[in-house]
Structure formats: structure tokens, C-alpha cells
Amino acid sequence: xxxxxxxxxxxxxxxxxxxxxxxxxxxxxxxxTAVAARDLDVFYGDEQAIDDVSIEIPEKRVTAxxxxxxxxxxxxxxxxNRMNDMIDVCRVEGDVExxxxxxxxxxxxxxxxxxxxxxxxxxxxxxxxxxxDNVAYGLKIQGFDGDVDARVEESLKGAxxxxxxxxxxxxxxxDLSGGQQQRLCIARAIAPDPEVILMDEPTSALxxxxxxxxxxxxxxxxxxxxxxxxTHNMQQAARISDRTAVFLTGGRLVEYDDTAxxxxxxxxxxxxxxxxxxxx
Amino acid sequence: xxxxxxxxTGFGEVSRVRGIVFEYLSLGASVAxxxxxxxxxxxxxxxxxDLANASPEWLLTYFLTLVVPFxxxxxxxxxxxxxxxxxxxxxxxxxxxxxGVFTAIETFVVTIPRLSWQLAYLFVVAAPVTAYLAYVGxxxxxxxxxxxxLGRLVGGIAVGLAVGTLFLVFDELVWFLAYTLGVLPAxxxxxxxxxxxxxxxxxxxxxxxxxxxVAAAVLRGVVRTYPSDLVxxxxxxxxxVAAVGALVVAARGSRTAAVAAGGGPLALATAGGxxxxxxxxxxxxxxxxxxxxxxxxxxxxxxxxxxxxxTVGLGxxxxxxxxxxVGALVVxxxxVPAPDPWLDASYVTEAPSRNAxxxxxxxxxxxSVIIIALVAVLSFVLGVGTSVFLEEYTAGSGLVGSLTxxxxxxxxxxxxxxxxxxxxxxxxxxxxxxxxGYGTAVTAALTLSLLILPITIxxxxxxxxxxxxxxxxxxxxxxATRWQTTKNVVLPEALPGILTGTILAxxxxxxxxxxxxxxxxxxxxxxxxxxxxxxxSAMPMQIYAWAGFPQAEFRxxxxxxxxxxxxxxxxxxxxxxxxxxxxAERGS
Numbered sequence: 018x019x020x021x022x023x024x025x026x027x028x029x030x031x032x033x034x035x036x037x038x039x040x041x042x043x044x045x046x047x048x049x050t051a052v053a054a055r056d057l058d059v060f061y062g063d064e065q066a067i068d069d070v071s072i073e074i075p076e077k078r079v080t081a082x083x084x085x086x087x088x089x090x091x092x093x094x095x096x097x098n099r100m101n102d103m104i105d106v107c108r109v110e111g112d113v114e115x116x117x118x119x120x121x122x123x124x125x126x127x128x129x130x131x132x133x134x135x136x137x138x139x140x141x142x143x144x145x146x147x148x149x150d151n152v153a154y155g156l157k158i159q160g161f162d163g164d165v166d167a168r169v170e171e172s173l174k175g176a177x178x179x180x181x182x183x184x185x186x187x188x189x190x191x192d193l194s195g196g197q198q199q200r201l202c203i204a205r206a207i208a209p210d211p212e213v214i215l216m217d218e219p220t221s222a223l224x225x226x227x228x229x230x231x232x233x234x235x236x237x238x239x240x241x242x243x244x245x246x247x248t249h250n251m252q253q254a255a256r257i258s259d260r261t262a263v264f265l266t267g268g269r270l271v272e273y274d275d276t277a278x279x280x281x282x283x284x285x286x287x288x289x290x291x292x293x294x295x296x297x
Numbered sequence: 298x299x300x301x302x303x304x305x306t307g308f309g310e311v312s313r314v315r316g317i318v319f320e321y322l323s324l325g326a327s328v329a330x331x332x333x334x335x336x337x338x339x340x341x342x343x344x345x346x347d348l349a350n351a352s353p354e355w356l357l358t359y360f361l362t363l364v365v366p367f368x369x370x371x372x373x374x375x376x377x378x379x380x381x382x383x384x385x386x387x388x389x390x391x392x393x394x395x396x397g398v399f400t401a402i403e404t405f406v407v408t409i410p411r412l413s414w415q416l417a418y419l420f421v422v423a424a425p426v427t428a429y430l431a432y433v434g435x436x437x438x439x440x441x442x443x444x445x446x447l448g449r450l451v452g453g454i455a456v457g458l459a460v461g462t463l464f465l466v467f468d469e470l471v472w473f474l475a476y477t478l479g480v481l482p483a484x485x486x487x488x489x490x491x492x493x494x495x496x497x498x499x500x501x502x503x504x505x506x507x508x509x510x511v512a513a514a515v516l517r518g519v520v521r522t523y524p525s526d527l528v529x530x531x532x533x534x535x536x537x538v539a540a541v542g543a544l545v546v547a548a549r550g551s552r553t554a555a556v557a558a559g560g561g562p563l564a565l566a567t568a569g570g571x572x573x574x575x576x577x578x579x580x581x582x583x584x585x586x587x588x589x590x591x592x593x594x595x596x597x598x599x600x601x602x603x604x605x606x607x608t609v610g611l612g613x614x615x616x617x618x619x620x621x622x623v624g625a626l627v628v629x630x631x632x633v634p635a636p637d638p639w640l641d642a643s644y645v646t647e648a649p650s651r652n653a654x655x656x657x658x659x660x661x662x663x664x665s666v667i668i669i670a671l672v673a674v675l676s677f678v679l680g681v682g683t684s685v686f687l688e689e690y691t692a693g694s695g696l697v698g699s700l701t702x703x704x705x706x707x708x709x710x711x712x713x714x715x716x717x718x719x720x721x722x723x724x725x726x727x728x729x730x731x732x733x734g735y736g737t738a739v740t741a742a743l744t745l746s747l748l749i750l751p752i753t754i755x756x757x758x759x760x761x762x763x764x765x766x767x768x769x770x771x772x773x774x775x776x777a778t779r780w781q782t783t784k785n786v787v788l789p790e791a792l793p794g795i796l797t798g799t800i801l802a803x804x805x806x807x808x809x810x811x812x813x814x815x816x817x818x819x820x821x822x823x824x825x826x827x828x829x830x831x832x833x834s835a836m837p838m839q840i841y842a843w844a845g846f847p848q849a850e851f852r853x854x855x856x857x858x859x860x861x862x863x864x865x866x867x868x869x870x871x872x873x874x875x876x877x878x879x880x881a882e883r884g885s
Contacts, residue, residue: 100774132776142767144786155775158785162496205775 050114051076051213051243052097057111059092059101059268066092067268069111074260076212079235079244081258081276083251085291089268090247094215097245098134099127115213132159135206135242139218141198143190143205148173148182151190151201155209168208176204177234196227203234207242214238216246220253232257251292255280263288338864339420340411344857347636349411354633356415362627363620364427370443370613371434380433384426391422442601442610449597450614453590455869460534460589461582462666466738466828469529471517476533478516479509527570530581535588539563542592546599558599562591640858648823649839653850656843658859662866663825664738664833665807669870671742671829672749672806677799679746680753681788683708684795687754688761689783712751719748720815728816735817739829744812749802756798760791789881796878800871807867810837836863 052074059067067089074080082090092101099120101107112119120130132155143151150157152169161168169186173179178200182193190201199219206214216235220228235257238244248254254261255276262273265287272279272288283289343349372381399414409417434440464472483506490498523529543559550558566587574580601608628635647657687708691701723744727733733740764787772782788795819834820842826833840859843851 098774100770103770103773128776128778130776131774136774138767138771138774140767142765142771144768144771145790154772154777154785158772158775158777158781160496202771205771209775 048078049076050074051116052245053112053114054093054096055112055114057093057096057109057113059089059096059110060108061104062106065268067096070268070270072262072270072273074243074245076243077239077241078259079239079246079257080260080262081254082245082247082262082264083249083254084264085266086249088264088266090262090264091217092268093264094217094245094247097213097215098131098136099125100131100136102127132209133212135209135211135214137199137202137206137214137216137219140222141195141202143193143198143201145189145191147187148190148193148201149186152204152208154205159209161209172204172208173201175207175238176200177230177237178204194227196223196230199223199227199231200234203231203238207238211242213243213245216244218247218249221249228253251280263291265291341857341860342420343411343416344853345640345861346638347854348416349636350634351416351636352634353413353415354631355628355635356419358627358633359620359624360419360423362624363617364423366616366620368427368430370616371430371440374434374437374440374443374607374610375430376437377433380430384430387426388422391426392418395421438607439610440607442607443613444610445601446594446597446611447614447617449593450590452873453593454586455873457586457589458582459666459670461579461585462663462825463670464530464581464585465663465825466667466831468517469526470523471513473523473529473533474513474516474520475510477509478513479506482506482509526581527574527584530584531567531570534585535563535566538588538592542596545596550599550603554599558595559592562588562595565591638858639854640861644858645862649821653848653855656851656855658836658839658862660822660825661834661836661839661859662862664822665835665837665863665866667738667826667829667833668742668745668835669803669807671739672745673799673803675742675746676749676753676802676806677795680750680757680799680802681795683750683754684757684761685783685788688758689779689787708751708754712755715811716748716809717811717815719744720812722747723812723816734830736819736832737830738826738833740816741813741818741833741835742829744816745806745809748809748812749806752802752805753799756801757791757795760794760798761787763794764790793878793882796874796881800874800878803874804867804871807870808837808863810835810841813838836866 050073054070054072057067057070058065070093082093084090095101096109096113097115097120101109109121113121115130115134118125144154149169152172153165156165156168170179173182178197181197190198193201220231223231232253235244235246239259246258258276260273261276261279263271263279265271272283272285279288280292283292368384372384395418396414399409399417403409435444483502486498486505487502490496490502524532539559539562542562543555546558547555566584569587570580570584573583598611601611627633644657645662646659647655648660649658650656687701687705691697723740727740727743728735733743768786768790769782772786777785813835818838819832820838822832822834836859840856840863843856843859846852
């Protein structure tokens, strides 16, 4: 099931570039659920940002959230690690389950929750510290007791950055290029060994070469982590994700299926229109 | 089409007259203000150093022995033929121009009081050129080394004197116990933990240290016999400084070099301390000054020699010292009439007097240094604490949110309240209600801290607000608590800005007179304060008192010397803070 689009003829594929959908060697058979939402509504004041979304996101897969601007996909992402708590007017109804537990239960400490869920932002945001301190940040705040340097090396290798920075671990993370900074942020996110990594348009501030490096990296990350990625770039979603969720205006989840299915034969006409660029 | 029309008339013209008028008016106003201040400071300096009585020969002698070698050093360091040509041109051309213009004004317009054309040349041409060349020279390798060494010597002496001064009022016996029982074990434990990567030792360091401090406070009332002051300072200040110096050298050099860099200055300082004590000078202060000057100097010299670049620059302090000595010898040998400066060694080491020639500022300097040290600590801690609370912790909505907004508005208002009102508050609150005493150093420090707290808070808030939210979100998403985010990400990033605000506020505090008058500070005291609760005077108070004396010597010479001293201390203090800030900026 993996190399679907190369099997199909061009006119069947809805997106114009000839790309492979889905990762090459992972089965798209859906495994255990890592994150699930049930009847999720999110409001910013009186405005509804997410409207009755239910979704089950499989573990150790890349799940892409796509949709036009303002459709609530980033909001949904921030519900998973409760980063929306930081916004005063934000109100969440319904359940978001992570590891079988509703993260919005009263007895859940959002800080403890975030230690199990890494996050990478749209704009690279390394701390103004050395590369080593950036990667070790999560270990430091969690009181990690083991060999920090080994963990730093492992994480930088995991983020495909080690070879470029191994001789300058003590120089500032801000001295790196944009793409390197974003990989540093990924290394920072994976260093404390989280279960899920959330990525909010991680390549949209980068040039195409840097973006493609990140894409390659995400593919590898799914071996160990559940990756949930918000993207504006449909080719990217098609290239790197196993499952794709399409949000459309009003914060509704319109369709959620295997990436190949979404990009070749979506159920909904609106999804087909969006993917082929008729709107959005 | 419109574009065609515009092309035909070359786009037309848009008037910029108002902008140009505004630009030059602003420039003119700023320059006028600076020139007025400059002229004032020139006259103050002339009075303080009695330059009006300096003969042209005296000026020439020191120009040749001190200024010219310094300029040559800077030019050598800059190593730039264009700069050399320009400097020589300006020095020579300036000589002709200043002499000509000065003579013309004196002849045709008006006699300029207390100035000769030589002095005018000194202030208008020689001083700016020297400053410019020092700046240019410091960018060369040789100059950087020379100024680095000079800075360590001067800075070490200043810090040493300040620390020695502070120990006049703080109980050194408490310090001895606190150091031995708290600071030393905690530091040792921490160092061991870092060295052996034992996290438990590192985390245990802080509680052990605290325990030691508490034990010190308790034991102070119990223990009766202590070593002498000199031994206490040797044990608690000189040896640690030397040890740190030796460690720094050991990190890049041989073990012998490390022992020499730490041990040499330590031996020198110890010997100096005992020697000074035996001839009646303050032994402990000598010890501290020699230790905090000697060790960094030795470490620096080692590093420069190790790197092997610009070693010639190490000669700069010798060059300047030689210049002063040769100048003095020449003046002595030829009997050149020398000025008798008001601001001399006895002025800064002796008590005020009815007799202008014997008047000194020492007790007021000590008072000001003690107060400003307390104010710096208090306002920094309280200011940073409050601003962190306001910026990072308070909720935006609900009752707490409304209270915060109220607080915020009132802090801004507090910054605009006249300082006499704060003086009244200090009088009522600290002197009367809390019984800390009228005109005591601690009352003054608390009052002044209160006075500058709004400025410190507002500038710290600005600095904290300017930390990008991305960084906070990044830290939050890693699962950092708000405290961890504040401590690890926000504060290090905001520190340079916070320090800038604190420096400006301290500059205001050191010059305040009105609140000190209100809390009953003495205008004149004859001995340096011996504790936080003794009566004190501060430099601006003393200067103000002298300005009201009937004798002209006080109103001109002594006051001018006081103003220059105040400015030097202020610049020294700000310079130190700016160096710290720049280091913090580089570190991040």
C-alpha cells in the first residue's frame, strides 16, 4: 500500500506533482491509538475555533493536519499538550485523550503532561544559549540524573544535526542557520524522550532545501515517536504523512483517512476542491 | 495617464523644508546643551585641580611626559598611517586655531576668566584627541592588552577600596563565621558535584550553605574569641580570590604558572597587609586591595603571554607611571611653578574641616559608598522581583487582574512623585515607625531604594516584556514550570536591559540630597560611619553644605573637588555595571 501514487496514473492523483504518498516502509494499517479527541469544541471568547471534532491518531505514525488558514488545525494541535491554557479567553469542551487519560481532567498537571509531549513551532525558537544547553534544556528542567552529554549527542544525531555542530556545541544556538535552528529545536524536543511530537508548520519559515531536510527527518522520527504535524503545504502532507486530517473553515474535521486515500480519492467534494486548489 | 504626466515634469518636487528645519533645530538644541555642560565641567575641573594657577611650563612638561607617550602608544597600537597623519594634523592645527581664536577674543571681545589659551587647547583639542585615540588604539591588539591590564589595575584598586569600605560597617566577625560555615562548604560541595557529575552534591550545596549561614548567625552571640581582622580577610577574601585565579590559570597553563599566578599576589598582599599594619596604615584594606588587584593582573598577564599577541601592551601602565614620575622630577628640578590641587590624596582620606586647605570628603565618600551598595542590592532584588511578578505571574483577568492593573498604574505614578515626599515617607516609616533612627545609613538606604524602585521596576518590566514570547512558549512546551521558564529563559535574556535600568536609577540615587535632608542626615560628619545605624553624611549633602560657606575657597575649590569626586565615583560605578552588562550580553 505504500507507493500508491506511483502505481496510479497521473490523472487519478489529485495533486499535480508526482510525489509518493505515505512513508516508504511503514504499513498504513492503523495501530494503537496515541491521541484521541472526542466531541471536542474550542472557543476563543464567543468565537468557535473547533466544532465537534472526534479523531483517533495512531501511535508511531505521522499524522498531518491540513486545511485553509483559520480552520482550527493549530488550535487542535495546541489542545493536545494544553498550550491553549496560556490563552486567557480560550475555553475547551469535550475530551482529549492521551495514553487513555483525558488531559483536561482536573487531576492532570499540564506541566507534567507537556514533559511527555514535545512541540516544534513554526518559527525556529532556540534559546539564546549554547547548542548543548539548548538540547539539554528539557533534561535540566526535569532533573535528569544520567549522562547528559550522551543524551545530547543522541538527540542531535536523531535530529540529523550532529555532524554539522559536533565541534561547536558551546557556541550559541542562534548562530546556526534557520534550518539548523529548526533541527536544533527538534533535537531539543526529542531529548527528554517524549511519546508524541507536535509540529506546528515546522518548515513554513524555511527555504526549500532546509525544509526537505526536516521532511526527511520527520520520516525517521515516526519510527520512535507519534508525530502530529500541521502543514499548509499539501505536497508535504502527501510526502511525509501516513494519515491526513482535513479541517475546513469553522473548525470542522471534514475528512480523516489514510493519506493516499485523501489525496487520490477523497469522499468529500469540498476536500477534493481544497486539495486541487479550487479554494483555500 | 498619470505616470506619463509625472515623467514629463520629472515627477515634480515635494517640500522637505519642515523636516530640515526640525532636524537642525534639534541638533542645535542638543549641541547647545552639551556645550553648556562641557563648559561647566571644564570650569569645575579647573577649580578642583587649581589649573588656573598652572604655569604653561608645567602643562608642557606633563603634556610631553604623559600625554605624548600615551598618544604614541595608541598610534603604535592602531598602526594606521592615516590616523597618525590626521591626529598630528589636528594637534598642530588645533594649536594654531585655539591660540589664534583665543587671543582674538581676549583682544577684541572680552577677557575670558580663569582660562589661558593653553588650557583651552588642553580641553578643546588635546582631551578629545586623546579620548578618540584611546578608543581607536583599544581596537588594536597591543592597545587592547594595555587597556585590559590598566583596567584590571584600576578596577582592582577601586573594587578593593569599596570592599574595604563596606567592611567598616558590616560586622566582619559574622562574615568570618558565615564564610567558614556556610559559603565555603557550599562552594566546595558544588564544585565537587560539578567535577564528579554528582547531581546530589550540587543540589545539596544550597541547603548546606543556608544551614551554615543560620549557624553563623546563632554562633556570633556565643563564640567569644576570633582571629585578628587581617587573618579574617586573608582567610575569607584573599585566599579564595587567589585560588580562583590559580584555577583560571590552571585551566590553560601549567601547574607552576597557576601556583605563581595565585600564590605570588597572595604572598605580596599578605606581606603588604602586615607591613601597612605595622606602619599605621589600614592593614586589612591594603590586603584586600593588593589581593583583588594582584590576582586578576597576574592571571591577565599570564593569559597575554600565553597567547603571545600584543605583549608590548603590557608596558602601558609602566609607561604612564614613568610619565608621572619623570614629569614630577622635571617640575621639581627646574622649579616650575605647579598648581596646588584641591582634589588630592588628603582630600579623599581626611575629614571635613573649618579650614578650606584641610577640608576632606572621606566620611561622606564612605557614607555614599555604603548607601549606594545597599540601595543597589535592595532595589535590584525588589525591582526584579516585582517586575517578574507583574510580567510573568499575574493573571490578566478577574480580581487579581484588576488589582495588578491598579498596581501597574500606580507604579508609573510613583515614579513621578517628588523626592522630598519620599524623604517624608522615609522619615515617617523607617525612622519613626520602625525606629531605624534619624539620619542613619540604613534609613537613608531604604528611603533611596524606595525612591528609585519605580524606575527600576518599570525598566525591568520593559526588559522582561522585550523577551520574545516564542522563547517562553518554547520553554513552556518543554514542560517547564513558570518559575523554570522565568529563571532559565526570561531573566538571562532580560538581564542586560534590567542592568541598564538599574544603572540609570542608581545614578539618580547617588546624587539625591532632598530625601536625605528630610530623614535628618547630617550635612557634615567628622568620622566615617562605623555601623549601619551610625550617623552618616553623603557626598551631595557635604557638597551642598560647603556651597553655603562664606569663604570663597570653599565655594569654589572645595565644592569643585567634591563634584569631581562624585562624578568619578559615579562613572566608576556605572563603568563597572556596564562591563557586567556587556559580559552578560556576550554570555547569552
